[in-house]
Amino acid sequence: MSPRKSAVEARHTRERIVARGMAIASVDGLEGLTIGRLAADLGMSKAGVLGHFGTKQALQLAALRAASEVFTRTVWRPVEHVEPGLPRLRALCGTWADYLETERATFPGGCLFTTAAIEFDARGGPVRDAVARLFTAWRRRLATEVATAVERGDLPAGTDPDQVAFEVFGVFLALNQEIQLFGSPDAHARTRRALDRVLAG
Amino acid sequence: MSPRKSAVEARHTRERIVARGMAIASVDGLEGLTIGRLAADLGMSKAGVLGHFGTKQALQLAALRAASEVFTRTVWRPVEHVEPGLPRLRALCGTWADYLETERATFPGGCLFTTAAIEFDARGGPVRDAVARLFTAWRRRLATEVATAVERGDLPAGTDPDQVAFEVFGVFLALNQEIQLFGSPDAHARTRRALDRVLAG
DNA sequence: CCTACCGATCGGTAGG
DNA sequence: CCTACCGATCGGTAGG
Numbered sequence: 001m002s003p004r005k006s007a008v009e010a011r012h013t014r015e016r017i018v019a020r021g022m023a024i025a026s027v028d029g030l031e032g033l034t035i036g037r038l039a040a041d042l043g044m045s046k047a048g049v050l051g052h053f054g055t056k057q058a059l060q061l062a063a064l065r066a067a068s069e070v071f072t073r074t075v076w077r078p079v080e081h082v083e084p085g086l087p088r089l090r091a092l093c094g095t096w097a098d099y100l101e102t103e104r105a106t107f108p109g110g111c112l113f114t115t116a117a118i119e120f121d122a123r124g125g126p127v128r129d130a131v132a133r134l135f136t137a138w139r140r141r142l143a144t145e146v147a148t149a150v151e152r153g154d155l156p157a158g159t160d161p162d163q164v165a166f167e168v169f170g171v172f173l174a175l176n177q178e179i180q181l182f183g184s185p186d187a188h189a190r191t192r193r194a195l196d197r198v199l200a201g
Numbered sequence: 202m203s204p205r206k207s208a209v210e211a212r213h214t215r216e217r218i219v220a221r222g223m224a225i226a227s228v229d230g231l232e233g234l235t236i237g238r239l240a241a242d243l244g245m246s247k248a249g250v251l252g253h254f255g256t257k258q259a260l261q262l263a264a265l266r267a268a269s270e271v272f273t274r275t276v277w278r279p280v281e282h283v284e285p286g287l288p289r290l291r292a293l294c295g296t297w298a299d300y301l302e303t304e305r306a307t308f309p310g311g312c313l314f315t316t317a318a319i320e321f322d323a324r325g326g327p328v329r330d331a332v333a334r335l336f337t338a339w340r341r342r343l344a345t346e347v348a349t350a351v352e353r354g355d356l357p358a359g360t361d362p363d364q365v366a367f368e369v370f371g372v373f374l375a376l377n378q379e380i381q382l383f384g385s386p387d388a389h390a391r392t393r394r395a396l397d398r399v400l401a402g
Numbered sequence: 403c404c405t406a407c408c409g410a411t412c413g414g415t416a417g418g
Numbered sequence: 419c420c421t422a423c424c425g426a427t428c429g430g431t432a433g434g
Contacts, residue, residue: 013403027323029230036427047431048403056429109323118319121381122228122310132382166391167398170375174367177374180322181333190367197368197398214419237411248415249419257413 021063027109067112086154089145110180222264228310268313287355290346311381
């Protein structure tokens with residue numbers, strides 16, 4: 001029987017739980033992320049797992065938050081200092097595509113946001129709200145980048161930033177499906193060509 | 202207590218179960234489609250529901266098959282006799298967009314295929330295979346239509362049909378998300394503009 | 403972080 | 419198509 005742990009040990013345990021939780025949720029959804037499964041995978045008791053969060057919903061929200069930190073670190077941070085506008089937009093499309101391919105250790109079932117969005121889009125509640133907020137924020141980020149590109153003259157005057165953001169999103173939803181459902185090897189080539197068309201000057 | 206029913210009555214009951222099942226699965230996923238929930242909604246016993254299918258998996262497959270019949274009836278049948286190539290492609294994009302908006306009584310949680318694809322894309326088994334088959338068949342349908350459009354000179358020579366099919370799919374994935382997650386009123390306008398760009402001659 | 407437990411629900415079966 | 423039941427698992431709690 002494990003005694004109570006120090007604060008740093010407890011924090012480390014919490015991180016292990018959340019990391020495993022992201023992987024499970026990526027495959028089986030945030031509802032399929034059960035406390036018993038998590039406990040078994042980690043060799044802990046259910047109460048030991050739940051004690052870190054209190055409720056399943058809090059665990060789901062913790063997994064979402066952690067996933068958004070992975071996304072920010074992997075997709076946004078590397079391009080943060082690239083020149084705003086079209087250069088940064090193209091750069092983040094690159095890191096975004098890599099993220100879908102590379103983060104498979106973290107998200108073996110594909111992007112957790114996409115999974116969570118579909119899973120909760122017809123429901124209410126804090127989880128749905130958190131997912132919607134994350135998507136909205138990223139869409140806004142894209143639209144802002146497009147707007148800058150237009151101001152700089154890298155995209156035609158009169159381009160609708162929200163329209164381009166919508167279309168870019170569609171390409172990445174298709175890429176995610178191509179990878180996850182079809183395992184298609186030319187998914188990235190298709191994505192690049194589609195983006196070239198959407199972001200054509 | 203209900204006695205055994207005649208064959209036609211039994212068939213009617215089965216159809217009621219499947220119809221309700223599609224609606225539930227559209228919101229809560231094919232795993233969230235539980236036998237107890239279905240029985241409660243229909244005022245039946247669990248054994249009465251399950252007797253029509255044998256296993257939950259068979260019920261899931263029945264819901265998918267019924268959904269594909271709805272899709273065919275709503276999206277494909279109305280355009281079946283339109284001139285092949287770009288005219289039919291544009292026409293089916295129209296019925297497809299309408300389907301996402303109109304079939305909300307049948308699929309209150311949005312297109313069942315999109316939900317099922319995300320839910321099962323990281324697993325194996327017959328349900329995943331059925332979903333993948335449906336998507337593949339529809340993608341092939343789109344690509345064939347594009348190829349015909351190229352032959353007829355409605356799209357530029359050298360156009361890659363699979364590339365266009367990929368991009369069209371992306372637009373509709375984005376439309377589904379726009380409707381379900383954001384409830385955006387200009388989703389259809391965005392879709393039309395995106396398709397105009399993808400299908401530009 | 404553990405053991406021990408709670409009521410509810412899961413998919414499914416036996417038997418009529 | 420029903421009642422009655424099965425073992426397994428769910429989220430969560432009490433108490434240490």
